[in-house]
Amino acid sequence: MRTTKIDRVKRDYERVVTLTQQLVRIPSVYRPDEPGGNEEKAANFVADHLRNIDGIEVHVEEVAPGRPNVIGVVDSGKPGKTLLFEGHTDVVTEGDPASWKHDPFGADIIDGKMYGRGTNDTKGNLSCMITAVQSILEDRESFTGKIILCIPVDEESLMLGIKHFIERGWADDVDGAIICEPEENQVCVAQRGALRIKITVKGKMAHGAISWSGINPNWRMAKIITALEKLEKSEQEIHGEHPYLKWPSITPTILRSPVSGDAQINVIPEKCMTTLDIRTVPNQDHQDLIRKIEDIFAELKREDADFQVEYDVIEDRPATETAQDDPVVKAVYDAAGEVLDKQPAYNGVPGATDGTFLHVHGVPIVTTGAGDRDIPHQINEYVEIEELGTTTQLYRSAALKFLNQDGNGNES
Secondary structure: OOOOHHHHHHHHHHHHHHHHHHHHOOOOEOOOOOOOOOOHHHHHHHHHHHHOOOOOEEEEEEEEOOEEEEEEEEEOOOOOOEEEEEOOOOEOOOOOHHHOOOOOOOOOEEOOEEEOOOOOOOHHHHHHHHHHHHHHHHOOOOOOOEEEEEEOOOOOOOOHHHHHHHHOOOOOOOOEEEEEOOOOOOEEEEEOEEEEEEEEEEOEOEEHHHHHHOEOHHHHHHHHHHHHHHHHHHHHHHHOOEOOOEOOEEEEEEEEOOOOOOOOOOEEOOEEEEEEEEEEOOOOOHHHHHHHHHHHHHHHHHHOOOOEEEEEEEEEEOOEEOOOOOHHHHHHHHHHHHHHOOOOOEEEEOOOOOHHHHHHOOOOEEEEOOOOOOOOOOOOOEEEHHHHHHHHHHHHHHHHHHHOEOOOOOEO
16 A cells, blocks of 8 residues: 555654764764774764665775775666765864763754754755655656665765765766755755965064064965955955855854964064865855965065965865756755745855865755754754754655656646
């Protein structure tokens, strides 16, 4: 007997809540100095879970020691498009556990909320995408093409997992990707780029009371930071406010002087270092921005013969934007309207996701999922358990709509 919609929704809800609890209770913070401080246990659990679902071919690929990607492939046996769901297994540090009201890895459910590191970002959404595909298979829903479940490591750092996934060719034939992150089930079609730069100014160490015998790098770094603030305002005037991503920004984060060794109040340091967390909008060119920063250095050098600076680009992730009429966006938008029973909201992702590198590879991406957008990485992280059920149905519906679209993006 075919499962009714009410029975299916109840079944999927119970499954996604249980799976989220199981995953949150497996710590997967990357701690390179601690035995087992990686994603391995969580990834192995996911792989075993997928192997117990009929119709999913499971692959486990080690990205680095103790850090495996998990890939699940569902092949309909019919020619068609390939849809990718992406959700990572790593989570950020919980910080001081004593600061939490609830065990950060307890997954306690209180007043309709599940608490714990990863409930929101993004083990809850990882559970939603797995449960949605299990639901499609169990109910023998008709669809064409393939579904790939991409479950990588290291999203919270250098994104080694998704890079490895792409290098191994898994993304080559993907026609659209749903990035499963906490976005309050909004349809996010854009995300800010990230350009991380380390700047080091060289000076000459000397006694603070005999300043003329040294070269103080701090004065020079102050001029750089002041000039970067002006550059930020200029970029905002040029590019304006993006409808979903707001303003481009240049943010000095770490400021260290001396760079190494002990700081002392009566010593001019040898070096001063800062890091920049630059967030860009889709119409900004990163190389052009780097050239403008180099121009700042060149001008300061012309003014000051003792000015010496070095910089390194630590990470370069472009901003992304997918057209609202792209088939994967249309499928998610239509599914959200159907499941939420209201017109969905378009939005953007304030930070970068694994979807950045899929976008660079030529895969259209859209980001959506359960969870308050402001909760990731906070103490007392949580997700509304009712929203987990809703998101599972959204993913389920979006997959069927995308895979069963005709060439014009309409359901066949």
